Amino acid sequence: xxxxxxxxxxxxxxxxxxxxxxxxxxxxxxxxxxxxxxxxxxxxxxxxxxxxxxxxxxxxxxxxxxxxxxxxxxxxxxxxxxxxxxxxxxxxxxxxxxxxxxxxxxxxxxxxxxxxxxxxxxxxxxxxxxxxxxxxxxxxxxxxxxxxxxxxxxxxxxxxxxxxxxxxxxxxxxxxxxxxxxxxxxxxxxxxxxxxxxxxxxxxxxxxxxxxxxxxxxxxxxxxxxxxxxxxxxxxxxxxxxxxxxxxxxxxxxxxxxxxxxxxxxxxxxxxxxxxxxxxxxxxx
Ligand code: ACO
Ligand code: LMR
Numbered sequence: 001x002x003x004x005x006x007x008x009x010x011x012x013x014x015x016x017x018x019x020x021x022x023x024x025x026x027x028x029x030x031x032x033x034x035x036x037x038x039x040x041x042x043x044x045x046x047x048x049x050x051x052x053x054x055x056x057x058x059x060x061x062x063x064x065x066x067x068x069x070x071x072x073x074x075x076x077x078x079x080x081x082x083x084x085x086x087x088x089x090x091x092x093x094x095x096x097x098x099x100x101x102x103x104x105x106x107x108x109x110x111x112x113x114x115x116x117x118x119x120x121x122x123x124x125x126x127x128x129x130x131x132x133x134x135x136x137x138x139x140x141x142x143x144x145x146x147x148x149x150x151x152x153x154x155x156x157x158x159x160x161x162x163x164x165x166x167x168x169x170x171x172x173x174x175x176x177x178x179x180x181x182x183x184x185x186x187x188x189x190x191x192x193x194x195x196x197x198x199x200x201x202x203x204x205x206x207x208x209x210x211x212x213x214x215x216x217x218x219x220x221x222x223x224x225x226x227x228x229x230x231x232x233x234x235x236x237x238x239x240x241x242x243x244x245x246x247x248x249x250x251x252x253x254x255x256x257x258x259x260x261x262x263x264x265x266x267x268x269x270x271x272x273x274x275x276x277x278x279x280x281x282x283x284x285x
Contacts, residue, residue, distance in 0.1 A: 013045055024048045038063065042243070046236050047213060054166040055209050059240070061162060062198055065155040066105075066241055068248025074099035079249040083256040084264040096249040100242060102140070108237040111141025111199030112172070113229060119175035120225050125182045139183065141176060141196020148189045156197040163201050168208040176200035195241070202237050203228060 014021060020028045024044040031041070039056035043049060051059070071080060079096030087095070100106045118128040132139050147153040163170050176192050176199075183190035192200075206228040210219060214227055 013048065024050075026050070042240075046239070047231065049209075049212050051205075051209050051212060055205050057166070058159070058162065058201065058205055061159060062240055063244040063247070065158060066194060066198070066244035068245070068251060071252060074104045075245055075249055076252045079252050080256055080261075081264045083253040084261045086263075089250060089253050089257075092253040093246060093249050096252075097242060097246065100238070100245065105195060105241040105245060106238045107140040107193075107195040108199040108202070108241055109232055109235055111176075111196040112203045112232050112237055113199075114140055115172050115176045115179070115196070115200045116203045116225060116229060116232075118179065119172050120222075125175070125178040128179055129182050139179065141193060141199050142180065142183050143190050144193045145189070147191050147193065149184050149191060150188060153191065153194060153197075155194050156192055159197050159201060163204065167201070167204050170201070170204050172200040172203040172207075173197070198240065199237060202240075203232065206231055 014023050015025075018027075022028070023031065023041060026036075026044060030036075036044075036050075037056065037060060039059035040050055042059050043051040043056055050056075068076070070076065075096040077096075078099050079092045082092040082095035083089075102110070114128075114132075117123070118125070123131075129139055144153065160170075160173060163173060176196055180190070180192040180196075206213065207224055210224045210227065213231070214224075219227060
């Protein structure tokens with residue numbers, strides 16, 4: 001008989017060998033004929049299932065609300081500086097994307113996992129926050145530079161309102177809101193931020209769509225939570241911010257190139273030129 005050649009790579013996501021490419025088994029002509037949108041494509045290529053319409057719409061809403069937040073945030077600032085240094089679109093985009101991390105846009109996965117742990121293990125919200133403080137950690141998904149209890153983040157409100165209407169359950173969001181209620185007692189800017197809101201709601205989404213994701217396997221609550229955690233641990237939720245914010249970053253890069261903006265140099269009068277030995281005490285000024 002014929003010997004099968006050992007393969008160097010395994011792929012379970014897409015297949016380009018036939019007449020048309022398939023995304024998780026769905027041919028391109030079907031995607032177009034049945035008007036699949038970007039949320040459907042993300043659900044096929046990332047989760048390998050077509051998620052139900054309420055979930056797909058939520059993914060698309062996340063992309064819309066996280067696409068941009070003005071020129072001053074870390075990512076846009078970096079992309080603008082790179083574009084003004086004469087770098088091309090890909091390099092400037094990458095410069096912006098590389099700021100996405102634990103403080104900016106990249107706290108979604110950890111926020112989701114932590115809020116799930118807190119809710120599943122019935123940890124009282126004050127204990128949840130204080131235990132992270134004892135461990136010297138900031139609560140992922142909490143805190144914002146310019147948003148506060150007095151100046152709410154409308155993105156968080158819009159996503160939450162949608163989820164309350166369309167999700168089968170919002171128990172992880174509710175837990176995140178209990179955490180927020182506690183952190184707001186400490187400081188007015190310790191709000192549930194957009195990363196935390198997307199994280200908690202995505203945990204609700206994946207739990208609510210478990211039948212689709214896990215082929216109707218009848219999982220008990222613990223098994224479902226474990227299965228959802230295993231998906232989140234792969235890093236897809238921070239990936240959603242990357243996809244969304246790339247749209248805005250490219251917009252900023254094109255904007256700078258269109259206006260032929262010159263090399264950026266930060267003004268001297270905005271820098272405190274401090275002695276090394278003074279620097280630690282001046283850090284928060
Ligand atoms: N958990 C616990 N305490 C916090 C948190 C938090 N998430 N955020 C701030 N604090 C407290 C700390 O005690 C901090 O004091 P410290 O510097 O001694 O640790 C104090 O508040 C001062 O906070 P701020 O001056 O408001 O901090 P800053 O404005 O620099 O931080 C930030 C904003 C980076 C978002 C912060 O709140 C944080 O790290 N949050 C967690 C990560 C996160 O969710 N990032 C996503 C933000 S949304 C987005 O980027 C799209
Ligand atoms: C963002 O979406 O970029 C933010 O919420 C961060 C910010 O500082 O506005």
